[in-house]
Amino acid sequence: MDIAVIGTGYVGLVSGICFAEMGNHVTCVDQDINKIEALQNLASPIYEPGIETFMERNVQAERLKFSSNLIEAVRQSELIIIAVGTPSLPSGEANLQYIEQAAGEIGRAMNGRKIVATKSTVPVGTNEKIRQIIAGQTEQPFDIVSIPEFLREGSAIQDTLHPDRIVIGLDNRELEATMVELHSSFTDQIFVTDIRSAEMIKYASNAFLATKISFINEISNICEKVGADVTEVALGMGKDPRIGPSFLNAGIGYGGSCFPKDTKALIQIAGNVNYEFQLLKSVVEVNKAQRYKVIEKLKQSLGQLNNTVIGIWGLSFKPNTDDIREAPSIEIIEALIGLGARLKLYDPVAMGKFKDSFDHPSITWCANALDAAANADAVCLLTDWQEFKEISLSQLIYVMEQPILIDGRNVYSKEQIEGAGLHYYSIGRPEPIPAFRSQVHVG
Structure with missing residues (x-):
């Protein structure tokens, strides 16, 4: 199919790339001209393992392109996918501003029958609003479909190419064969339901x-x-x-x-x-x-935290992404600064984004994990990056002021901790960790 994807965040960009990978012709659209220029130069605005390799392959095959011209993209496409952001309002409700804006622009651009599918996460009933907005802008026929996305940041491409299921919500059952065929190259685990149920799923x-x-x-x-x-x-x-x-x-x-x-x-x-x-x-x-358990364990091990030096391993909300939105590290770091601690921060990929949104005189930015641990009174692991799992813990006692490790993700086993000379605190495990686990097989 000829597909236009509106929005080049995680969902839009990854979906567009993966639809192109399956042989469709895809135009990814964004109103941010700087982002589009970067994409046209094969530079991804998001950190996602392997994404630029997929981009380059599909651009070279002329299956994928990037544009800020929504009108042209809509008119050249059979299927238009809305994948813009739906951030939270102060009330907790989803902000549908970008959804409504995209729907209006799609309606004004339509030049023939189209299928308009929503991949953005939207409250139940939103697709009906999209239908009303588009209908108010055009007399062209169109259909509305809900295709909620279930990808995980850090494994988004593989999750999209090899999903455990695909949910398709539609009210016009004549579209079912078309939408199932489009997605059958990804999986045969396709669940078709009504639009409101798809939104709720x-x-x-x-x-x-x-x-x-x-x-x-x-x-x-x-x-x-x-x-x-x-x-x-x-x-x-x-x-x-x-x-x-x-x-x-x-x-x-x-x-x-x-x-x-x-x-x-x-x-x-x-x-x-x-x-x-x-x-x-x-x-x-x-x-x-729960995120304040780290603070409790620091107080348990150090007493007061004023003028202590705390190393922080991990800033992103999970490994294999640079996304710091709602990351536990933010509230933990704010609390530690409020308690008078001096912080040494390190993350393999999220340092840049964290610096852009969060800086303070009490923060030192570090080049690696051992640098963040150097002269620290304690180290707190907040993101379970593979780099931290593989570090030699026995080195810490030689660089730290006090060898205290707070493991906020329960990364390390008893075997890794034994002999390292550390005061080790984890979540929900006794100190020290039990010696072994046996597997009993009854034959």
């Missing part, structure tokens, strides 16, 4: 995953008080197929552009129909409190 999925994270973090807090090991508890729970092992990693909570935004938005969606989503409100509160 996205929010419900993210809210459930956020709930699993907050649940295991609550369990971790109990484990610390009763002497159990939350990593063992999670492994045992995850072997139950009704529960599964995913999203049961205790730590300092979730962040990023999806879970915080979507949980708050779903609470507002419920509130708009006079329903109080008590469970999800608790999930949000638990997550907010």
